[in-house]
Structures are given as structure tokens and as C-alpha cells.
Amino acid sequence: MLKIKNLKVEVDDKVIIDGLDLEIPKNEIHVLMGPNGAGKSSICRTILKDPRYRITRGEITFNKEDIKDYTTNEVAKMGIFLLMQNPVDIPGVTNAEMLRTALVERGVKESIFEFNKRLTESCANLGIDKDFIHRNINEYMSGGERKKNELLQINVLKPSFIILDELDSGLDVDGLKSLSNGLLAYKEKMKASFLIITHHTNILEYLHPDKVYILNGGKIVATGNEKLAYSVEKIGYKGAFSISE
């Protein structure tokens, strides 16, 4: 599914990612951890083709297609979805308008009636108030509501690869559990893959990742299973990998 090889990324001539390798197959959950400033969010922005993040070496392929020169719009249409650390407000644009436009862009032929019905059903399945449909994107929403709103978008747009940057930020324990359950149900249905960035292991109790990576200085310094995450939580990044801050 997603393959990154020997990637180097620069912003304003500053090297942010250097020598990154990652391979995430279909229907797997991979977790990326690492100290602040390690480059986690930069990886997300690079995959989503934020033009500030210049790829100066290496490869990124999605379903064997080279996406290095693609735009954000093209990458999103291929089925990559980023759930941002802090989803932004978009006053004046409702969820329904944005989702409808995105579906039309993707060539989905669906009447307004079918679209509304599907949105209402998605809200019911996710335990989301159906008022969300006609609210402006993320405006006046709490941290938990923003994440639920993104989960609604996922269920409507049906991406095959989902990146969650600091998935747990803004969520209480119940919110975390309900978001995790929503993601697992989606994975079960769509056989989607996930790259999850987190600082905490409590999410692992629900999501049980196939692989855990530790990132530092723009590259992977350790790869393992869930146990790696627990040992890092116990002794800290510094203790485990002689990482300086």
C-alpha cells in the first residue's frame, strides 16, 4: 500500500526528514512514536504533499504509484486521508457541502436524496448527532467533536489509507475508546490501513498495532511490536535510545 524509501525532506533548506523507510501494507495498523520535534507531523505533511515540504531524495509510492510529484488533491483522491492533530475550523462551509463537493470531484454519481440518506445513516452508526451534517466544518466544536466529525468524513469519503496525527489529542478516555471503536469498525469493513501517531500507549489497548516505530531526528531508530511502545513509555525516549532533547 504505502511505501517510503530512503526519504529526505527539506523545508527552507533545513533537513527535517533524512533516511526514512516505512512500509505499510493493506489492512494493517502501524504506530509511530517519538519525542517532540522528531519529524512525525512533517512525515504526514510530506505524504499529503504540503508544498513547503520538499522531497530532495528517495521515494514515496502508494499502491505502487509514485506520488512524489502529485498535489494534495490528487493524493486525497487516491484514498489517503489525514486526520490532523488540530483539525481547522472552516466557517461558512458546512460538512454536507464539503463532502458533496469531494464526492462529485471523485466522480461519485449519487442523487442529493441518496447522499443525505447515507450521511444520516453514517451519523446514526457512529453515534453522532445528525445536526453535524449541516454545521460549519469544526466551527465551535470541542476536541472530541472535531475527531468525531473527521470520523464521519472518513465514513463518507471511504479512504483506504488513514493517517492520524496525535490521535489522542483533545480526547478524554471515553472519546478515545469511541473513536478507536469507530476506526476498528471501519478497518473491518474496508480493510483499510492506518498510520497512527501517538504519545500514549492507552490507544494500543484498543487498536493493537501490527508494528510500532520510534522516530528520532527524522528517521526510524527502532521497530517492534506493541511491547516496544510499552517499554518506551516506561523508560522514556532518552533512556531507551540515548536520545538528546
Ligand code: ADP
Ligand atoms: P513532531 O510532529 O515529531 O513533534 P514536526 O514534524 O512538527 O515534529 O517537526 C520536526 C522539526 O521540523 C522541528 O524541528 C520543527 O521545528 C521543524 N519544522 C517542521 N515543519 C516546519 C516548517 N514548516 N518550517 C520550519 N520548520 C519546520
Ligand code: MG
Ligand atoms: Mg506533531
